[in-house]
Amino acid sequence: MLPMQAAAIARRARGSIPARTCPAPIVATVPSIRFPARPYCHAIRCIASYAGSRDDTMSTDVSGETARSRLFVHSVEKCFSVLEAFHGVRALSLQEISERSGHDKSTCQRMVHTLAQLGYLDQCATTRRYALADRVLDLSYAFLRHHPLIERATPILMDLRRTCDARVDLSLFSQSSLVYALRLQARAEHYYTNLVGRRIPLFCSAGGRAVLAVLAEPEARALVTAEDRRPLTRFTRTGIDDVMTAVAEARRDGYAVAAHEVIEDEVVVAVALTDAARRPFGALHVAGEAGRWGDPDEIARILPGLMRAAALVGGAPA
Numbered sequence: 527m528l529p530m531q532a533a534a535i536a537r538r539a540r541g542s543i544p545a546r547t548c549p550a551p552i553v554a555t556v557p558s559i560r561f562p563a564r565p566y567c568h569a570i571r572c573i574a575s576y577a578g579s580r581d582d583t584m585s586t587d588v589s590g591e592t593a594r595s596r597l598f599v600h601s602v603e604k605c606f607s608v609l610e611a612f613h614g615v616r617a618l619s620l621q622e623i624s625e626r627s628g629h630d631k632s633t634c635q636r637m638v639h640t641l642a643q644l645g646y647l648d649q650c651a652t653t654r655r656y657a658l659a660d661r662v663l664d665l666s667y668a669f670l671r672h673h674p675l676i677e678r679a680t681p682i683l684m685d686l687r688r689t690c691d692a693r694v695d696l697s698l699f700s701q702s703s704l705v706y707a708l709r710l711q712a713r714a715e716h717y718y719t720n721l722v723g724r725r726i727p728l729f730c731s732a733g734g735r736a737v738l739a740v741l742a743e744p745e746a747r748a749l750v751t752a753e754d755r756r757p758l759t760r761f762t763r764t765g766i767d768d769v770m771t772a773v774a775e776a777r778r779d780g781y782a783v784a785a786h787e788v789i790e791d792e793v794v795v796a797v798a799l800t801d802a803a804r805r806p807f808g809a810l811h812v813a814g815e816a817g818r819w820g821d822p823d824e825i826a827r828i829l830p831g832l833m834r835a836a837a838l839v840g841g842a843p844a
Contacts, residue, residue: 733809
């Protein structure tokens with residue numbers, strides 16, 4: 527009701543003006559607005575896509591999982607799953623990427639196109655197959671170049687290599703496995719034994735067992751139980767009890783030994799790296815040929831240097 531109408535009705539109620547002189551109601555007209563149909567339909571499609579999506583779910587639940595989902599960007603997860611599809615292979619077709627990543631072919635097509643435009647994937651003009659491009663190394667370099675542990679450990683491992691005359695490796699305890707972050711060869715070996723970035727399981731590696739030995743027995747057993755314990759060689763011990771026996775020996779001795787279990791004809795001695803709270807964050811490994819290191823005296827010779835190096839890398843006084 528407009529103010530003029532309200533005043534006239536009030537005067538009429540008081541009898542100040544006859545009813546017939548009451549001005550006719552004033553009707554305010556609002557021009558109709560024609561909204562384009564396309565944005566509306568687009569909004570409907572967006573809501574429908576959320577309703578039918580298996581990944582992006584709209585929910586009023588306040589649980590921790592839902593709180594995570596509100597911040598979790600599923601399209602980024604899909605992008606990285608496409609990159610991780612290349613684990614263990616050189617090149618993949620679009621169909622193979624779809625099968626390995628678990629996403630439909632249309633989604634993978636958009637993802638690989640974007641990654642190729644950004645320089646993280648290359649496509650062969652002849653076969654049309656995709657492969658990881660050299661730009662993925664940029665992130666590895668940034669990680670290694672600015673990691674304080676790598677900077678501190680490099681001269682220590684170089685000295686240890688000279689003392690032991692054997693390959694020395696530094697691995698990081700990450701995602702219930704170990705990942706090699708620094709590797710220094712001493713002799714001519716297979717080229718892949720010098721590559722960083724390889725993940726190895728805890729249950730069968732010397733470094734993994736050294737890390738497990740620092741943990742409480744229930745925590746160590748839970749990690750071993752949850753692992754995919756497929757054998758890497760014909761000598762790999764996969765039984766939980768067998769693995770936990772080796773872990774108990776490492777806990778008793780302060781170091782772990784694994785022979786032929788990750789690479790045949792190779793013996794590895796490892797010591798866990800721990801922080802001030804005695805939590806493991808990685809391991810130091812010394813690897814040698816089985817024939818050369820079959821003598822227990824050879825292992826006893828390198829242990830003092832390995833222990834000292836582990837103390838220096840971990841920041842403890844040697």
